[in-house]
Amino acid sequence: MTVEDPYRARYGPGAPTDLPDRWSDLVAAQLAHRSVRAYLPDPVSDATLTTLIAAAQSAPSSSNLQLWSVVAVRDPRRRARLAEVAxxxxxxxxxxxxxxxxxxxxxxxxxxxxxxxxxxGADYLESALVAVIDAALAAQNAALAAESLGLGTVFAGALRNDPLAVSRELGLPAHVFPVFGLVVGHADPARPTGVKPRLAQRVVLHHERYDDSTQADGIGDYEKLLADFYTEAGLEPSWVRRVAERFGSVAGLRGRDRLREAFRRQGFQLR
Ligand SMILES: Cc1cc2nc3c(=O)[nH]c(=O)nc-3n(C[C@H](O)[C@H](O)[C@H](O)COP(=O)(O)O)c2cc1C
Incomplete structure (x- = not known):
């Protein structure tokens, strides 16, 4: 594989043309990431779980406070109930x-x-934010570790459709909030997933000061690029419409408009 290939998969024809002066297996793995939504039933061993959690705990943590925990759910009936919530x-x-x-x-x-x-101090929004950021960094470390071990993953933010149901299901005490799930398993090779292109770097990368002058045409290009990806996956072929629908109405939040209330019920004051 040449170094141009992973850029191409991630960005399509408008991929960066400057060749990297440094490269690594880790960067290659990051650029090859794709969410997996089709799995074989083969188990993930306890030893692998230990490795994933060690990778997660190796993530940086704000002031080393380590304000996160994780529940490993294997019970099929419990997973079915959580899938329903999602x-x-x-x-x-x-x-x-x-x-x-x-x-x-x-x-x-x-x-x-x-x-x-x-x-x-734990009653302030800052503390909740630190805990959520810590959890997210840890989870992404685990996800990347899983991918590097040949496993597939996909995040499940939709557990926040009903965080209190998740809290009951997992027996969470006060001051503990479910941020998202991470599905881990063996990808079904019969139902493969492609690398989903991202916005061009000129849309997201600013130099020195924020400059949105390249947004409009960059988004236009991305809309065309992603139409093929979504069509192939049998999905609504417009990224722009997806973004608009997500933020166009409260209904697009699928129950997550009540998140502040759910946080409070779990004991987070968010002052
Ligand atoms: C915090 C978070 C929550 C997510 N929640 C879901 C989800 O509930 N269901 C799902 O199918 N994918 C979920 N995803 C996966 C995204 O849809 C996916 O990362 C995105 O479409 C980009 O595709 P890729 O990961 O294959 O590159 C989530 C991703 C993140 C980061």
Missing amino acids: GGQWHITEAPLLLVWLADLARARRIAAEAGASGE
Whole structure:
């Protein structure tokens, strides 16, 4: 594989033409990423789970507070109930392992209380944000590790359609919030997935100061590029319409418009 190939898969005909002066297997793996939604029933071993969690815990963590936890769900009936919460995403039941990543302020609050501190800092939006960011960085480390071991993954943000149902299902205490799931399993080679192109770098990369003058034509190019990808997958062929629908009405949020309330019910004040 030449170094031009992965750029092409990620960006299509408008791929960067300057050749990298440094390259690595890790970058190649990152550029080859694709979400997998078709799995074989083959199990993921406990030893592999240990490796994925070690990769996750190796991610940076804000002030090393490690404000996250994860629940590994293997029970098929529990996964089926969680797939239901996620709007019927049946790959959650097809794959053998679902990791539910949690913003976890309970541990830090307990440590603060035992040290005689009020813990009131945990009631602020900043603390919830730090916990969510920590969880996301850890989860992405685990996802990339899984891919490097030949496994497939897909995130399941749709668990936030009903975070309180997820919390009940997983027995989450107060001050712990389910951020998203990560499905892990063996991709079914009979139902392969392609690399999904991304926006051109000129749309997302700014130099020194924010400049949106290249947005319009970059988005136009991307719309054309992605139409083929979506058509092949049998999906609505317009990225622009997807974005517009997601933000065009509260209904597009699929219940996640009540997230602040769900956070509060889990004990997060978000001050
Ligand atoms: C936080 C997060 C939540 C996601 N939630 C879902 C989901 O609920 N269902 C799903 O099928 N894909 C989900 N995805 C996967 C995205 O749809 C996918 O990453 C995106 O379309 C780009 O495709 P790719 O990962 O194959 O490159 C999620 C991704 C992220 C980062």
